[in-house]
Amino acid sequence: MLWTGSATGGQGSAIDRTPDRVDRLSQWLDAVEQHEPGAADDALLRVASWDRMTLWRVWVDAGTIVSLVRDEDLVVVVDPGILSEPALLTDALAGHGLTVGDVTHVFVTHHHLDHTRNVGMFPTARVVDVDSVYDGSLWLDHEGDGHHLTADVSVIETPGHAQECAALVVRTDDGTVVLTHAWWFADMTPVQDPLAWDQDALERSRERILGIADIVVPGHGPAFRPARPTTESSGPGGGGNG
Ligand SMILES: [Zn+2]
Numbered sequence: 001m002l003w004t005g006s007a008t009g010g011q012g013s014a015i016d017r018t019p020d021r022v023d024r025l026s027q028w029l030d031a032v033e034q035h036e037p038g039a040a041d042d043a044l045l046r047v048a049s050w051d052r053m054t055l056w057r058v059w060v061d062a063g064t065i066v067s068l069v070r071d072e073d074l075v076v077v078v079d080p081g082i083l084s085e086p087a088l089l090t091d092a093l094a095g096h097g098l099t100v101g102d103v104t105h106v107f108v109t110h111h112h113l114d115h116t117r118n119v120g121m122f123p124t125a126r127v128v129d130v131d132s133v134y135d136g137s138l139w140l141d142h143e144g145d146g147h148h149l150t151a152d153v154s155v156i157e158t159p160g161h162a163q164e165c166a167a168l169v170v171r172t173d174d175g176t177v178v179l180t181h182a183w184w185f186a187d188m189t190p191v192q193d194p195l196a197w198d199q200d201a202l203e204r205s206r207e208r209i210l211g212i213a214d215i216v217v218p219g220h221g222p223a224f225r226p227a228r229p230t231t232e233s234s235g236p237g238g239g240g241n242g
């Protein structure tokens, strides 16, 4: 896991590096373990009740969520992920009567490899991210926030976890589903994203998502229905066991 240098002989020794993943892991584990119970952090307290080994496993086993969105002729795989075995994905598609060739689009919420490693499994699909469409060898712009794939499927910009984060907004008969990395897990943790590019931007993106989502599909856990936000920015409030 540790950086050991590059076979191409790049000289990186003098680089003033920012904290890497290993640093952030230990910072996160320390922060969770040392967390003093306080108001309005039920979700964090749930994580704090896990032992350090569990937290470590959560960290190293990416366990990313891969989603399928279909609308009209559109077949979108969202975040094709990092998988122990590609058959996990092809079998799941077969369960929906689909092959990799039927997938018209791959949408990536951001560029971290745990969500993008398998993009190459779909060589005929267009890949869509926050501002671009990759079609064969073409790298094309799209209009960014509000870009529609169909009338009911669109892209919104949600910077925070990463700078280039985007969410896919899908209007369904069951309500509006937002596929996003604004949260990792269904309990809306980690509250303080240990990998955040900009936590403040992340909070704004979360607020926006909660304003439209009936169902949220987070980056590393099952879908959940968030509580409807209150109109005013009130305090911790009811303290429900969500
Ligand atoms: Zn990420």
Ligand SMILES: [Zn+2]
Binding pocket: 064, 112, 114, 115, 181, 219, 220
């Ligand atoms: Zn992730």
